[in-house]
Amino acid sequence: MGTIAKALQLLTHFSTDLPEIGLSQFVQLTGEDKATLHRRLGELKACGFLDQDAASRAYRLGPAISRLEIVKETTFPARRAAMEVLRKLNSQVSETVHVSVIQGDQGLSTLAHIDDPSHGIRVYMDTNELLPFHATASGLAVLAFFEKERVDKILKLGLPKFTEDTQTNAARIRNLLIDFRKEGFARSKGGFETDVVGLAMPLFDSRNACAGAVAIAAPSSRMDNKRVQSVLPLLQQAANDVTASWSGRAS
Amino acid sequence: MGTIAKALQLLTHFSTDLPEIGLSQFVQLTGEDKATLHRRLGELKACGFLDQDAASRAYRLGPAISRLEIVKETTFPARRAAMEVLRKLNSQVSETVHVSVIQGDQGLSTLAHIDDPSHGIRVYMDTNELLPFHATASGLAVLAFFEKERVDKILKLGLPKFTEDTQTNAARIRNLLIDFRKEGFARSKGGFETDVVGLAMPLFDSRNACAGAVAIAAPSSRMDNKRVQSVLPLLQQAANDVTASWSGRAS
């Protein structure tokens, strides 16, 4: 790995749970030398990718990120594209739908979502919340397409129990992943929020790496096996549409 | 300059006008060796900061940008913070207001804006359009706080004429900047859009570098010298508020 990649790797440690990181904390997180990290962080800061709190001296993501995101969304509106696909999918299935992207090893962050308005009982999404890999359909969908090493690493980070139905047995999760990979989609029932059934398909970037997932979240009362079979082709189409708009390549 | 900074510098070449850049074009833009650039671009791509079009092989901004921006805006909502300040300013002055951030040497991109709803005749903003440095109050406000070398570089890039009143004389612009720096704000009249008067104050990041500007855009009929004097303290307050929310330091 080159110096550039090592430096950019540092940025992946930032998350909604850990928005500010000090020098020593970076030493802990990476195991690298303090002097080395200090120089890397300094360069990232000089380029505006990091900002340093004047008082605490901790680092946080800098203004260059916003600038680039504006250019990216203006010229290649991934967010808008995802939103358009979701509008279509929502109109077809009349359930809450969302597109989430991988955030390092911590989970998935929601890029775009639609809370379905047509039912009295519906699934609400907290967009600020990270979706855990092991307890959501989206998370399982991307895990199913990760290399074994990465799956191992993530499963070893801990499998918190969110509900009675959260699957916390690593071996069983691994078995699920084999099925999901074969079938091309993942499902979960009440593993993150009680009574919510999730159906998710992976999304790929232009490097053919799994970048996220598109998912349908519905009350379990409205999502029996028959309904699953009927919405799957629509979800597949949505996944293809998002992947195509992201990378020019349909899966 | 270290390798990391050199690599990140490449990203600044992307803009709304130039969203995709090929290898040879990078050679032209930077004057560096093809092999070197190829390796740097490859590393940026491997980290998800760049994406490569499968057919044309051109590079564009990648998914990592969006991921980081989501973390940044979730945990440290610069955009939202700017918007809140703008709401207050708009309620006070009842004119179109906006916050723009510097985008390399190409101009300013609008981060947040409010089109004032209270007047029949009002200034509309095209958020996708880059604000030129030499023809807008925001641009002149930041130029006034740049080092001389950077001002020279930008003025040499060309001074397109947008209206009859666009100032295209570099020497006169330089004189204006001296005044603006002294007064702490910049003004322009019809230089970008006919009959629009702009008033802008610079914004600073935590490194004390000028990062953007907050501005009021009004029809010239509503912005005489007397009105300017009355809104300036409000603009100053808004600039302080944004800068404080961005960096923890009031100017």
Place this chain on the structure above:
DNA sequence: AACAGTAGGTTCATATAATGAACCAACTAA
């Protein structure tokens, strides 16, 4: 078909830049 000009991408000896153990300095708590 041969040519010239473009593009993206690769090789390997060389030179430059990254590294890290040991070092400060400042602050906090015992």
Place this chain on the structure above:
DNA sequence: TTAGTTGGTTCATTATATGAACCTACTGTT
């Protein structure tokens, strides 16, 4: 005082980035 933090710096050593020359594929031209 001491011991444990924190962020930050120095400089000899080592590893990495660099770039001239090379390859390959595709374009339109003669």
